[in-house]
Amino acid sequence: MPPRQQAQPFAKDERVLCFHHEMLYEAKILDIQPSEGSEGGYQYKVHYKGWKNTWDDWVPADRIRKFTEQNKELAAQLHAQIKHLQKSSAKVPKKGGRATGTDSARVSEERSSGAVAGSRGPRRARDYDLEQEDGFHARPSIKLPVPDHIKGILVDDWENITKNNQLVPLPHPHPVDQIINDYLEEERQNREPNSAHFDILEETMAGLKEYFEKALSRILLYRFERPQYHEIRKLWDQAGDDGPNKTACDTYGAEHLARLLVSLPELVAQTTMDQQSVARLREELVKFTTWLGKNAKNYFVSEYETPSQKYIDHARSF
Incomplete structure (x- = not known):
């Protein structure tokens, strides 16, 4: 009995976006044929807009995306990111130079205190230097384009904690669990149920929560926050499985989640x-980070709390 074919998600002559390496390019579907093997499905012959016909290629459905505003925005972000990486790679830091960025400051601080922290593309004038791009693809890492205002929030977060001796209020009014569940509820509407894209979404968000649980105490906390963390741990132990706030994901919120997002490149490396898995992971995380940036006012706290003098004295000697 021949394998049962799945419904075609794309049509002949349809305008789409198609992955080539980790980049999304505008393309047109020229032809469709059943995939070989027992799982069914289809393969699509695509022509990349502006490329020579010699680059026409047969690709599986998971390399194609609908030509929507959301996916066009993702493609633009990925292209801008590669350009930024090329510019950054051309700059050789001076020996002993000062580290920049709040994430670098936090990881450096934590480490000092003992915490662990396809084929070639076409040569086109407006595309990227392929030797640099190939070098980028060889690394199992992701580079997330963090929205500028979230970068600003992280700078303020660093200053509030390390300079002003303040803390993010806990339990957080909008914990990580709520943030991820809100994103899933919205993003599921853009995915076909039981499809590969739907499953990847679920797996990525589950993995992000697991990363958060494991990374919080190791690399996401400033030294000044550690006594607070130990107090929270005592409450978790006392509450047991019946407490409303018993894990990192239902106690900590957007500020610490944003710290994880800027730490992910090092973790994934x-x-x-x-x-291929890294490329899919990055696609999902870019969408999530973009969404979090657009909804930042709903999840980040507007004011930090000032602990007692006793806490401040204890944290300084912690």
């Missing part, structure tokens, strides 16, 4: 993920 330490994994054994293959390049």
Whole structure:
């Protein structure tokens, strides 16, 4: 009995976006044929807009995206990111130079205190230097384009904690669990149920929560926050499984989640993920980070709390 074919998500002559390496390019579907193998499905012959016909290629459905405003925005972000990486790679830091960025400051601080922290593309005038791009793809890492106002929030976060001796109020009024669940509820509407894209969304968000749980105490906290963390841990132990706030994801919120997002490139680089998995992970995280940036006012706290003098004295000697 021949394998049962799935419904075609794309049509002949449809305008789409298609992945080539980790980049999304505008393309047109020229032809469709059933995929070989027992799982069914289809393959699509695509022509990349502005590319020679010699670059026409047969690709599986998971490399194609609908030509929507959301996906066009994602494509623009990925292209801008590669340009930024090329400019950054051309700059050689001076030996002993000063580290920049709140994430670098936090990780440096935590480490000092003992915490662990396809084929070639076409040569086109407006595309990227392929030797640099190939070098980028060889690394199992992701570079997330963090929205500028979230970068600003992280700078204020660093100053509030390390300079002003303040703390993010806990339990957080909008914990990580709520943020991720709100995103899933909205994003699921853009995915076909039981599809590969739907499953990848679920797996990515579950993985992000797991990363957050494991990374919080290791690399996401400033030294000044550690006594607060130990107090929270005592409350978790006392509450047991019946307490409303018993994990990092239902106690901590957007500020610490944003710290994780800027730390992910280093974390992913330490994994054994293959390049295709890394590309899919990055696509999902770019969408989530963009969404969090657009909804920042709903999840980040407007005011930090000032702890007692006793806490401040204890944190300084912690």
